[in-house]
C-alpha cells in the first residue's frame with residue numbers, strides 16, 4: 001500500500017512539473033526580442049537591440065517546451081519568481097553557417113536575429129543556450145525582462161495588407177505559415193497573389209503534408225518592393241527590395257537568403273505564424289532553409305516546386321541535406337559528435353536515430369543496389385560528406401529534387417506537425 005501511494009505521488013509530481021498552463025503565464029500575443037549575433041569562427045556574443053509587443057501568437061498553447069532539441073541554439077523563457085522553464089524552442093541561424101566559412105576565420109561580423117514567444121504575464125529571464133563543439137548546451141546570453149516595462153515597443157511594425165491563403169482553424173492548433181514576398185512591384189500585385197496560391201498548393205504535393213492539409217493555415221503578407229527581382233551579386237544585379245533577399249550567399253551562386261531579419265519579422269508580425277516562407281520574384285534556380293529561422297525560394301524557376309519542398313524540410317522538419325558536396329567545409333559537422341538532425345548519422349549515437357526502423361534482414365552499411373531500392377537502411381554519403389556520414393534511404397527530397405521525402409524524413413515531419421497542432 002505504502003509503495004503504491006509513493007509511486008502515485010512521484011508520477012503526479014512528474015507530470016505536474018512538465019505541464020505549463022498557458023493562461024497562468026502568458027497572454028495570447030507575442031513578445032519579440034531582437035538582438036545582434038556577433039563574432040567570428042572562434043567566438044560569439046549576443047547584444048540586445050529591442051523588445052516588442054506583437055499582436056499574434058501562432059504557436060501551440062499546450063506544447064510550450066521543446067521536445068526535439070534540434071538546432072544549435074535553444075531559446076528558454078524562465079519565470080523569474082518560480083525559476084520554472086515555461087517555454088523553449090530550438091533553432092539555427094545564418095550566423096552559425098557563416099562561422100564555417102573562411103571569411104569567419106579572419107573577420108568579425110554581426111547578424112540581426114529575432115526570437116518570439118508568447119507574451120509573458122510576469123517577469124522572465126530570457127536565455128539563449130548554444131551547443132559547443134561536443135554538442136552540449138552552454139548559456140550564451142541571459143537577460144531579465146519585465147513585460148510591464150514602458151520600454152517594450154507597442155507600435156505596429158509594418159503596414160502591409162494581409163490575406164488568407166488557406167484557413168483550417170484556430171492558429172493555436174494549426175501549423176501557421178506566413179508567406180512573405182520579396183521583389184514584387186505594385187504592378188506585379190496580381191502575380192503575387194497567383195504565386196501565393198501556387199506555392200500553397202506545392203506544399204501538399206508529398207506525404208506527410210498532403211494527408212495533413214487540414215492541420216495547416218497559410219497567410220500571405222502583401223509586401224510590395226520598389227524594384228522587381230532580387231540581388232544577384234555574381235551578375236552585378238542589384239534590386240531595391242523590401243526584404244533584401246540575395247543570391248550568392250557565402251559565395252554560393254544558388255544560395256538565396258535574406259539577412260534582413262528585422263524587415264522580414266516586421267512583415268510576418270502582421271499574421272500568426274510558426275514558420276516564415278520568403279517567396280522571391282526571380283527565375284533563377286535557388287533557395288535556402290534553416291531550422292526555425294526561415295525558408296527562401298525563387299518563384300519562377302522550373303524546379304521551384306521541389307526547391308520549395310526541400311527547403312521547408314530544413315526549416316520546418318530540421319532535416320539535413322542527404323547529398324554529398326565536397327565543396328562544403330568539413331567543419332560543418334563537428335567530428336565525434338552525432339549530428340542533431342534526425343535524418344543523418346555518423347554512427348556516434350545511431351540508437352537515437354532510425355536504427356529501429358531498419359529490418360533485421362538489411363545489411364548495415366547498406367549497399368546502394370536495386371535490391372534495397374525501397375528499404376530503410378544505412379547508406380553511406382550524407383550531410384555533404386562522402387565518407388563517414390549515412391542517410392536512411394536511397395532516394396529522398398533532401399538528396400535530390402522531385403522524389404518525395406524518405407520514410408525517416410516523413411516520420412520526423414509528422415512528429416513536428418503533431419507538436420504544433422496539439
Ligand SMILES: [Zn+2]
Pocket residue numbers: 322343392393396397398405406407408409410
Ligand atoms: Zn530523407
